[in-house]
Amino acid sequence: MHDEPDVSDPHGADYRQENRFASARTCWQGDAVLLDLTPLRTSPAFRRWWTGRTCSAFGGQLTLVAVLFQVWGATGSTVWTGAAALAQALPILAFGLFAGALVDRVERRRFYLWTITGQAVCSIVLAVQGFLGGLPMPVLLAVLAVQSTFGAGSGPAARTFVPHLLPAEQLAAGLALNRISFQGAMLLGPALAGVALGWLGLGGCYALDAATFLLAFHGVLGLPRVRAEGSRPGLRGVADGLAFLVREPGVRGALLTDLASMVLSMPVSLFPLVNAERFGDNPRTLGLFLSAIAVGGVVASVFSGTFTRLPRPGLVMVVGSVGWGVSLTLFGLAPNPWLGLGCLVLAGAADTVSVVSRSTVIQLRTPDALMGRAAAAEQMVGQAGPDVGNLRAGLVASATSGTAALVSGGVLCVLAVALVAWSTPRLWEPVVDGKFT
Secondary structure, three states: OOOOOEOOOOOOHHHHHHHHHOOHHHHHOOOOOOOOOHHHHHOHHHHHHHHHHHHHHHHHHHHHHHHHHHHHHHHOOHHHHHHHHHHHHHHHHHHHHHHHHHHOOOEHHHHHHHHHHHHHHHHHHHHHHHHHOOOOHHHHHHHHHHHHHHHHHHHHHHHOOHHHHOOHHHHHHHHHHHHHHHHHHHHHHHHHHHHHHHHHHHHHHHHHHHHHHHHHHHHHOOOOEOEOOOOOOHHHHHHHHHHHHHHOHHHHHHHHHHHHHHHHHOOHHHHHHHHHHHOOOOHHHHHHHHHHHHHHHHHHHHOOHHHHOOOOHHHHHHHHHHHHHHHHHHHHHOOOHHHHHHHHHHHHHHHHHHHHHHHHHHHHHOOHHHHHHHHHHHHHHHHHHHHHHHHHHHHHHHHOOHHHHHHHHHHHHHHHHHHHHHHOHHHHOOEEOOEEO
């Protein structure tokens, strides 16, 4: 592996923290509206890392579809498909904060390399069993859980590198590039998985995911050796991270805004019911509903220059979250499917605006020594929030209707986000000379 320069230079943590924010005022100036590609042009290390992460995101979608295909084909049971999703979600929730504390104690590049190696090995196991006829369901779920456990560590570690790979004025642009790669994988990955399953079979689909890790390993070569400033071991390190999340109002407000948006108004579980109630149970309409949010996210990412250069990322996040709630309320009231699709596209765009701005707020407000734990909390909110939100929507719809669940969820989202914004004045602060004022 290349001998990369050590980020832990003689100037110490304070210098590195100031260097992250130096000259950041230029981040919020400029007239460009399209996705800012400057990080890909100016930073070979970021370009390699981003390429590897993008390919891994597509590979993750291949495995997601292949797992559903395998589990459903073997059992014909939604209980088992739900169990497969749970096997992948629980390790992140159970180990996320502990993994984040570990990220803040060890050399992060080495830790990231070990965790993606573990994920790659699990993908190879899945490919082998796919070629050989499949594992028993409990064993398959165990493999998925182990892979997700490694993901609970690789996710927070990966989120700590961007401030070290890019100057502060390019941070928001780099986060927007991360978002468009995720949205692109969400939009195109399932279709590619369907083609792969048809041409290469189950084992071939898993093998393609395993192959994407080669580019992920290549991306690791450009990462700096970041020596974490240290956290206390075990539960004490987790407690320190939680104390920071509670104590720092900007970070707390950002996480609460996202949690409110996802828990109160996540719509995906309602799509089949709303499609049956209002649009004749047409399967083509249902498929479009599932893609429309991703389309909106890609469009917002392409034009992310309109918001990544603005001086108040917290305010942009609040506006995006309110837009998400309003769009879903309008979707619940839409009289025809085409208008409904337009509302979902707007919701996807608003979600991307909110997510990129939220990550910018968290990155700029979190000291490097706590970055792993803050990133773990962000990952956990991103994983648990939608699942809880879909459960809430299903319970409300079962007692009322799909339309009532959508409209009530959207209105509650707007009210909750407004309450968080009103009670957290630091979310409104601008960035001046690389710092929140």
